Amino acid sequence: MKSPMSIGLAAASCLSMLAALFMVFAYVPTEAEQGIVQRIFYFHLPCAWVAFLSFGIVAVAGALYLWLGHKIWDDLSYAAAELGMLFCTLVLVTGSIWAKPIWGVWWTWDSRLTTTFILWLLYGAYLLLRAFADDTDEVARFAAVLGIAGVLDIPIIIVSVRLWRTIHPAVLLTRQGEHGLEDPRMVATLLVSLAAFTVLFVWLLWLRLGTLRLRARLAKLRKDLALLEIAGAHR
Amino acid sequence: MLEGFGPILRKDLRLELRTGESTVALVSLSVLILVVMVLAFGPGGARRAEVAAGALWIALIFAGTMGATRALLAERETGCIRGLLLSPVEPATIYAAKLAVAMIFMAEAGAAVLIVLVLFFNLDFGAALLRLVPVFLLGIAGLAALCTLLATVSGRVRAGAMLLPVMVVPLFAPALIAGSKASAAVLAGASLASVATWLKLLAAFDVLFVAAGYLLFEHVIIED
Amino acid sequence: MADVRLQAQRVSKFFGDRPVLHRVNLAVQAGTAALIIGRNGVGKSTLIKLCCGLVRPSTGQLLLFGCEPRLLPAAQFRRLGVLLHQTLLYPRLTARENLEFYSELLGFPDAAAQAWRWLERVGLQRVAEEPVSALSRGMEQRLGIARAMLADPDLILLDEPFAAMDADGAELVGSLIREALARDASVVLTAHAPLEIAGVELEMFNLESNGLTPFRDEGRRGGLRHLLRRP
Numbered sequence: 001m002k003s004p005m006s007i008g009l010a011a012a013s014c015l016s017m018l019a020a021l022f023m024v025f026a027y028v029p030t031e032a033e034q035g036i037v038q039r040i041f042y043f044h045l046p047c048a049w050v051a052f053l054s055f056g057i058v059a060v061a062g063a064l065y066l067w068l069g070h071k072i073w074d075d076l077s078y079a080a081a082e083l084g085m086l087f088c089t090l091v092l093v094t095g096s097i098w099a100k101p102i103w104g105v106w107w108t109w110d111s112r113l114t115t116t117f118i119l120w121l122l123y124g125a126y127l128l129l130r131a132f133a134d135d136t137d138e139v140a141r142f143a144a145v146l147g148i149a150g151v152l153d154i155p156i157i158i159v160s161v162r163l164w165r166t167i168h169p170a171v172l173l174t175r176q177g178e179h180g181l182e183d184p185r186m187v188a189t190l191l192v193s194l195a196a197f198t199v200l201f202v203w204l205l206w207l208r209l210g211t212l213r214l215r216a217r218l219a220k221l222r223k224d225l226a227l228l229e230i231a232g233a234h235r
Numbered sequence: 236m237l238e239g240f241g242p243i244l245r246k247d248l249r250l251e252l253r254t255g256e257s258t259v260a261l262v263s264l265s266v267l268i269l270v271v272m273v274l275a276f277g278p279g280g281a282r283r284a285e286v287a288a289g290a291l292w293i294a295l296i297f298a299g300t301m302g303a304t305r306a307l308l309a310e311r312e313t314g315c316i317r318g319l320l321l322s323p324v325e326p327a328t329i330y331a332a333k334l335a336v337a338m339i340f341m342a343e344a345g346a347a348v349l350i351v352l353v354l355f356f357n358l359d360f361g362a363a364l365l366r367l368v369p370v371f372l373l374g375i376a377g378l379a380a381l382c383t384l385l386a387t388v389s390g391r392v393r394a395g396a397m398l399l400p401v402m403v404v405p406l407f408a409p410a411l412i413a414g415s416k417a418s419a420a421v422l423a424g425a426s427l428a429s430v431a432t433w434l435k436l437l438a439a440f441d442v443l444f445v446a447a448g449y450l451l452f453e454h455v456i457i458e459d
Numbered sequence: 460m461a462d463v464r465l466q467a468q469r470v471s472k473f474f475g476d477r478p479v480l481h482r483v484n485l486a487v488q489a490g491t492a493a494l495i496i497g498r499n500g501v502g503k504s505t506l507i508k509l510c511c512g513l514v515r516p517s518t519g520q521l522l523l524f525g526c527e528p529r530l531l532p533a534a535q536f537r538r539l540g541v542l543l544h545q546t547l548l549y550p551r552l553t554a555r556e557n558l559e560f561y562s563e564l565l566g567f568p569d570a571a572a573q574a575w576r577w578l579e580r581v582g583l584q585r586v587a588e589e590p591v592s593a594l595s596r597g598m599e600q601r602l603g604i605a606r607a608m609l610a611d612p613d614l615i616l617l618d619e620p621f622a623a624m625d626a627d628g629a630e631l632v633g634s635l636i637r638e639a640l641a642r643d644a645s646v647v648l649t650a651h652a653p654l655e656i657a658g659v660e661l662e663m664f665n666l667e668s669n670g671l672t673p674f675r676d677e678g679r680r681g682g683l684r685h686l687l688r689r690p
Binding site: 238239241242243246249250253254314315317318319320321322323324325457458 | 508511512513514515533534535536537539541543545547548549551552556560561563564565566606
């Protein structure tokens with residue numbers, strides 16, 4: 001459990017997150033228009049990045065499982081889905097927290113948030129499928145197909161939602177995106193935060209994958225035991 | 236490559252003509268959904284085109300997920316899917332045939348909904364209805380592709396029938412946006428050229444998911 | 460070089476944690492017939508499903524016509540005929556429609572004639588226009604076997620073909636197997652207990668939870684030969 005990889009990731013994660021926290025709260029200047037609340041952006045965007053990255057991993061690992069058949073790819077896919085759901089939820093929550101003081105509403109149907117919401121629904125579908133079904137190869141294959149279908153869908157979702165929003169200018173809500181970052185200190189803070197969240201994600205993924213691998217090992221031991229019983233019964 | 240497509244399609248249509256179960260179920264469900272919406276929203280005023288388009292697509296999605304399930308139902312009940320899998324027909328061809336059957340069912344449901352729409356909404360559609368047809372067809376192609384690929388889940392997994400819409404709706408979301416926007420515009424009198432962007436989006440969605448279904452179907456249809 | 464149509468090498472199958480088949484070895488050559496004997500639930504049906512590629516082995520290797528079933532070109536499945544516990548017939552289609560459908564899938568240019576040929580062969584021409592749901596179990600089983608044999612396959616897998624058969628039905632199955640062997644096909648069938656088919660040399664195996672072994676008739680185990688068929 002305490003492998004060098006695990007310790008290394010834990011250390012890297014702690015250090016980078018501490019650096020990010022310092023930069024977000026002490027280093028970066030307060031944004032002129034939005035005030036202190038804008039700092040949440042430095043958590044909001046990295047969470048979104050991780051949420052999308054994670055879905056990519058769900059799909060690629062799923063595809064590898066379909067192709068190669070080894071359970072470890074399915075475990076990776078499942079672990080990535082759980083973590084992706086977590087970070088995706090954080091995106092939506094931080095988005096709400098950000099939106100309320102600035103625009104007075106809990107939710108804005110702006111294109112990026114809507115896309116993230118649909119991603120959240122996709123994660124939900126994946127996790128519900130695995131929650132309701134037994135842990136068989138068949139279900140793993142269904143989940144892999146769902147993941148692949150989802151990742152293929154994401155570009156189309158992005159385009160369609162963007163088109164959808166431009167047709168309704170009455171609900172104009174622009175968000176301070178990365179293009180609006182004038183101060184280089186803001187850019188630096190964002191990059192450090194991105195790195196910190198990515199390392200955190202990798203560490204958590206590693207831990208979760210470890211747990212699923214243990215579960216797989218346990219299943220294998222049970223099978224071996226059953227075989228021994230058979231051999232014993234026929235002695 | 237598509238050998239066996241014809242026989243499977245004809246067999247399913249023959250079964251359907253003999254009992255009519257799926258058609259009745261789908262058409263009833265679609266019309267019911269539409270009636271509920273009309274009662275909930277009221278006969279509508281200036282926004283009739285939008286409400287009509289929305290109603291059409293909502294009815295399609297829910298009837299559609301059911302329709303695709305029924306397209307595979309004949310095989311499911313008797314385990315006959317194994318008969319298809321043991322034959323010299325490629326799984327992808329089975330997918331293509333089931334996709335076609337699902338589209339036919341969805342088209343039936345859609346036609347029923349449109350008829351009811353004309354009666355309830357009293358819109359002087361005429362030419363607008365004709366313009367709606369390509370939008371509609373592009374939409375159900377994508378929906379059928381998705382549903383046929385994922386429909387096996389509803390038979391094989393606990394609470395599968397509930398899971399199918401949960402999976403299909405977020406995946407279908409972009410096509411739903413494109414389809415309902417284009418439908419609303421067309422019903423309100425716009426030309427097909429003006430909604431070309433949405434149509435291209437629908438077409439891209441269809442191509443993507445028919446291809447994905449074609450390639451991935453064998454992974455969901457085989458047993459353990 | 461003998462033509463090995465079906466080969467299982469140390470094939471095991473688990474459903475979740477539950478072992479169903481354990482290190483099964485089997486090789487079936489052209490023109491031979493194998494009988495797999497086992498009690499209920501020991502995994503005969505699973506083994507048949509493995510042999511035709513519907514189910515994948517958990518460990519070990521299974522070769523169908525020298526190839527893994529997943530990799531076998533679709534056209535090769537014309538050489539395979541299978542009867543499972545389920546007859547794979549559509550209950551709402553008539554007997555004739557069922558056979559015509561499968562004949563079309565198998566690529567017969569005159570599917571109707573081929574279907575009729577087999578309907579006559581299994582003696583069901585009088586119920587040809589009845590839906591399968593209206594047929595008795597024995598008739599449905601005959602139709603199922605006809606379905607399996609439509610293309611005169613090189614490898615025939617029959618899961619308990621004598622179940623629900625009356626004496627005439629059993630005689631029919633026996634003669635079909637004889638004909639198949641005469642044209643060099645391979646036949647694998649399963650049963651609860653050892654049996655004999657006139658004019659057919661059956662290689663018998665015992666399927667237990669710890670594997671597949673050649674069957675040794677221990678006469679003192681009485682009662683096992685009660686399903687002796689008349690020649």
